[in-house]
Amino acid sequence: MYDIVADCSDNVPTRYLVNDACVLSGKPLVSASALRMEGQLTVYNYLGGPCYRCLYPVPPPAETVTNCSDGGVLGVVPGIMGCLQALEVLKIASGQGSSCGQQLLMLDAQEARFRLIRLRPRQAGCSVCGENPTVTSLQDYEKFCGSAATDKCRRLCLLSKEQRISIQEYKEIVDGGSPHLLLDVRPLVEVDICRLPFSLTIPLASLEDRKPEHVRLLQNKITETKEQMKAESHVPVYVICKMGNDSQKAVQVLQQMSGSELECITAKDIRGGLMAWAQKIDPSFPQY
């Protein structure tokens, strides 16, 4: 038997599952989350306020979701959010009540600033807490969200087999000395921790924004690589990130750019990213 539920999970399927379970059993849900330098706190399904589904009726596309395992988080941030979450649980349990029922508390740790924003009220059309609910029992939430209910090692699969190579295959390319371009698309803070010395660094976000200086830099490197190649063919570009998720998105962006914004290239993703490099190729490479 539980009176109050605290959601400390870091994936979308679990958030929907816990929300629905709380609505169906009539319990308040104290929900906190943190990513990078930001934190959020709210109480769902409390004193007539909205539930998670009232605010997010449909799950976001799986490839747009970043969790802490991929995006990183400064440990102090979930620490702060966890303390605030515990405070709200204790206030509700002791009868003092929470004021977060229809409010979202947001922490911007970079600027050391809290903001409180008012959330939209409970929605009459909500599929679980509305007037005519269609969700009356728990569902298959992984299917509903199109992603696994795990906080770790989320593996996206956006590309075909032919568009990806293993870390061992990439090592053979390096050892064989065949000209290619290695593009590292991690955020710069991660590149500062460790990188492969022969890689070109352009963060995924900059690539997606097609920043002119980055497109120019990329084109210059492609031209340079092409000059080293003996046969006339498309320059092979291998894309790497930490785990092999962002690199797949980057390959999709590069494919769109190939032949228009960039010279024709063959872009492939390196499965498992730099963590696979650390585990299978070079044990001295930092794991973070």
Ligand SMILES: [Zn+2]
């Ligand atoms: Zn609702």
